[in-house]
Amino acid sequence: MVRYLKVIVMGCFLVFHVIAFGQENYPIPKRTPHRLFYIQHSFNHNTYVYDANLDGSYFKKNNPVNEYRIVYTEGGVKKPLSPIQKKMAYGTHVQFVKTNLYRFTLAASKELVFFLIMTSKGIPRVFVNVNGRKIYLDRMFLELDDSLTSLSVQAKYILLEGTDYTTGENVVEKVTMD
Secondary structure (H helix, E strand, C coil): CHHHHHHHHHHHHHHHHHHHHCCCCCCCCCCCCCEEEEEEECCCCCEEEEEECEECCEECCCCCEEEEEEEHHHCCEEEECCHHHHHHCCCEEEEEEECCEEEEEECCEEEEEEEEEECCCCCEEEEEEECCEEEEEEEEEEEECCCCCHHHCCEEEEEEEEEECCCCCEEEEEEECC
């Protein structure tokens, strides 16, 4: 029993260390009514932002997600994704499921599946199922492997931050990359 307690305490310490110290001084993009989530990574503070593209109270069918970047290394200027970023990493592949429900993935990974919905309160949200938990996503943090060349960057792990879909509790789920 003591051994399991030590493992739990060490796990909590590791998660706290990663969240509290591994991401110090990262800027938080200004919240907007259509903000879905944003992505940050360990190489720099540049941020990739995903907003809902709405036509009234419905998602624009042909382009429901507006993706762009905030380049903090250039003073926080807003720019579109570069063609390489769009194709290889941060671009979205969106599929219409039904009115106000879309399934999508990011270009970097087809395994992590996101769902874009309109809540019963008319708020656009994204949820994802990760580690057996369904969460509304607010932020992703990618710990990138800096031992590889810049042409083949890979994530060591991803932290998905948001709220539990059922309970509303704040959660952080870690996904390790194999």
